[in-house]
Amino acid sequence: MSIKLKTDNLSPGLGNDFRNDLVDNFSEIEKEINNLDSINSGDQVTKKELDEKLDKLKNDFIQDNEALKERINRILLGVDVESIELVVNRILNEKGVNN
Numbered sequence: 778m779s780i781k782l783k784t785d786n787l788s789p790g791l792g793n794d795f796r797n798d799l800v801d802n803f804s805e806i807e808k809e810i811n812n813l814d815s816i817n818s819g820d821q822v823t824k825k826e827l828d829e830k831l832d833k834l835k836n837d838f839i840q841d842n843e844a845l846k847e848r849i850n851r852i853l854l855g856v857d858v859e860s861i862e863l864v865v866n867r868i869l870n871e872k873g874v875n876n
Contacts, residue, residue: 822830851857869875 848857852860855861866875
């Protein structure tokens with residue numbers, strides 16, 4: 778599908794410089810639109826492919842959510858080593874013990 782814009786049917790009353798700039802801009806826009814049209818013609822995704830991608834994202838989200846819940850529970854129980862180290866190091870730095 779080719780698009781043809783009215784690129785050069787502009788009134789000369791606009792002033793030649795302004796009119797010429799508009800004509801150039803519309804010509805470039807027209808080229809880019811038609812270029813996009815030819816590039817995107819093969820980029821369609823089927824419903825099945827889209828559903829598969831959505832399922833993968835959903836599963837990734839569920840896994841990340843579970844990992845986050847587990848980490849939160851470890852932090853609440855006071856057994857998350859990484860968090861404990863961060864807190865201890867911060868306290869030591871604030872007290873000037875750890876440089």
